Amino acid sequence: MNAYRVNGTTADVTECELCGRVELKGTVVLEALDVEGIGTGEVVYFGAQCAARAAGWTVREVRKAAKSADDLRRREFAARFRAWARDTLALDVTRPYALADYRHATGKTLGDLKAEFADASGLLPV
Template identity: 45%
Template sequence: MGIPKWTIKGIVDDFDECGCCGRRGLKRTVALMPLDADGNEDGSVVYYGTSCAATALSWTQGKVADTARAAQAERDQRDDYARRMISIYAPVEFAPVRDKARVYYGRNQSQRDTGVKATEEVAKLLAEARATLADTTIGPARPWRIEDFRRYVVIFNRDGGISLVRRVPEEEAKRQEQAAAAQRRADEIRGSVLVVAALNAEAARDVAYADELTREWNAKAWQAAHA
């Protein structure tokens, strides 16, 4: 078999026109990246309908759809990981080295006393995470700044597990209503309530489960970004 001319990067709904046949009004299109003679990505992504993508790849439409969904799922996982890393480490990016080290080694205890420098690792993780969310290969860049953080109310049950995560409303009256309801629920299950800032709800779970120092810097970062 020869080297394929395309690789599937994902399936998107931002483009509704097939770049091959020109058909419009498609619910979704497949993002295809051209490959060079050695199988390396070469050029810019094009957006084809599943039928044209199947023809270009000499596949069935079902295989195209399945592969596109799998590629998109991998991208979503990378994005989620990037959001978690930024939500945890961006608040301590400019913190004192001691605090930054405590936060990093607290999450990576096996690297303590191994010569791994927390400052360098945090910088590397943040650079990679930001690059992931800034990637526009198959769609617009995703939010990645501390200014893009949103607050989430987290309800813990009495065993320390998270029972509920909800985004905090923008309106003051709704915030107060949510806070009261969250406290009532926590009292019912003999749990507790915490408010954290993060890029999404899943990242908020990570912050909520983190150590006290991480949450302290998380709160400082939110306050500084909205001063």
């Protein structure tokens, strides 16, 4: 049996690589671990039930771990986005409406800014 780490979820892949089920709302992203428990970089996309079966966990445990990983990714993205806005756009990110004022002045959407940040940082928007 392989050991896996739950890296979150994605809606980009909607087919389970274990059972082949298609048109899922999303899949759980699992990274294979080596014998020392270190990630190998090999990623698979399974539905929640197949992910639980593959990892030897319950579906509830897999969903909880996936939610935690997604929440962490969102917090990291938000922190790095704020730092980027401060450094690149020279915004006072401690001011509540600084980003909204900037968007209004430039006509850019939040999606435009997230895409610019993603291009600059290599992080995928969440």
